[in-house]
Amino acid sequence: MEGTSVRRPRGPSMADVARLAGVSGQTVSRVANGKQNVDSVTRARVQDAMRQLGYRPNGAARALRNGEFRSIGVIVFELSTFGTTRTLDAIATAATARGYSVNLMPVLSVNRQAVTDALTRLGEQAVDGVIMMIEARILDEVQLPVGLPVVVVHAGAHYDHPVVDTDQTQGARLATEHLLDLGHRTVWHVGGPPSSFAADQRRRSWEQTLRDHGRDVxxxxxxxxxxxxxxDAGCELAVDPAVTAVFVANDQMALGVLRALHAHGRTVPADVSVVGFDDMEEAAQFWPPLTTVRQTFTEVGRCAVDTLLAELHSSGGHTQVAVATTLVVRNSTAAPS
Incomplete structure (x- = not known):
């Protein structure tokens, strides 16, 4: 009949489960909240009753009782970048495996107020801790919350919070030394944006490696x-006959460098060797297949979640986790002609 509302049937209650299982409501509550002071036979009977009735424990109420929401907040910028998407996927997988949900909070404009607002919103949505995936240069300007566990996925943060990142210094050194070991006199570098700590560390490591080997920078x-x-950078490099080796700060820019060299008649690797950084899936399909530094984003995401969960049960500290890189040698590098 028009104008009448249909009342949704009431779901099964804890009392319904107790009656079917033949136990007290308090016993059902213990099982629902994961308490250990219930014998295995009784626990199995209660769980079977829950399945028969389709009973689902109230997560919000349980969180209020236990002081734990089983939820991790993730604040992130630049969702579309290769490293960010892979790390987010790893964080979500690791969190789910440990019984936690992920509350994603994208920051569209990287400034102090935007990041502070994102932290406030996450606090209102009841999370147990936060993983920050934003450049540390911005984080240096943000007052992180007191009492809320925070893990930063980036190098260079200056906080009393754990930092998890790829070993950028090691990766850039591997790339640069590979080219020097092939016999190139020096190595040119196409770096990432100045605002990026990852790009800054790769550049510094490249420069230091050249100096350690007594080469021009x-x-x-x-x-x-x-x-x-x-x-654009590749077009500048291609017209300089002195350029025989290039370390590029990520694979996507390396793809552009390869195209520019080809467009200017410079053969890779006969005339110029090129090394990237990331080992994105497509790197093996570039022409020629790209020699690159492999970042293990799965390990970075897993370490971030594990470190945050450890923070939930400790007093915090200055943990620094550097995930090792490996050099993947393909056909874009060779000895100079």
Whole structure:
């Protein structure tokens, strides 16, 4: 009949489960909240009654009783970048495996107020801790919350919070030394944006490796992680006959460098060797297949979740987790002709 409302049937209650299982409501509550002071036979009977009735424990009420929401907040910028998407996927997988949900909070404009607002919103949505996936240069300006466990997925943060990141210094050294070991006199570098700590660490490590080997340090060309910026940098490098080896700060820019060299008649690797950073899936399908530094994003995400959960049950500290990189040698590098 028009104008009448239909009342949704009431779901099964804890009392319904207790009656079916033949136990007290208090016993059902213990089982629902994961308490251990219930014998295995009784626990199995209660769980079977829950399944028969389709009873689901009230997670919000349980959180209020236990002081734990089983939820992790993740604040992130630049959702579309390769490393971010892979790390987010790893965080979600690791959190789910440990019985936690993930509350994603994208930050569209990276500034102090935007990050502070994101932290406030997450606090209102009841999370047990936060993983920050934003450049540490911005985080240095943000007052992180007191009492809320925080893990930063980035190098260079200056906080009394754990930091988890790829070993950027090791990766850049592997790339640069590979090219020097092939016989190149020096190595040019296409770096990421100045705002990026990862790009800054890769650049510093490249420069220090050249100095450690007594080699000249060429001027750095700066990109923005995109293949277009890599192409622009590659066009500058291609017209300089002295350029025989290039370390590019990520694979997407390396793709642009490869195209620019080809467009200018410079053969890779006969004329110029190129090394990238990331080992994105497509790197093996570039022409030629790209030699690159592999980041294990799965391990970074897993370590971030494990470190945050450890923070939930400790007093915190200055944990620094550096996930090792490996060099994947393909056909874009060779000895100079």
């Amino acid at each position: 060429p001027p750095v060309l700066i990109g923005d992680w995109s293949s277009t910026s890599g192409y």
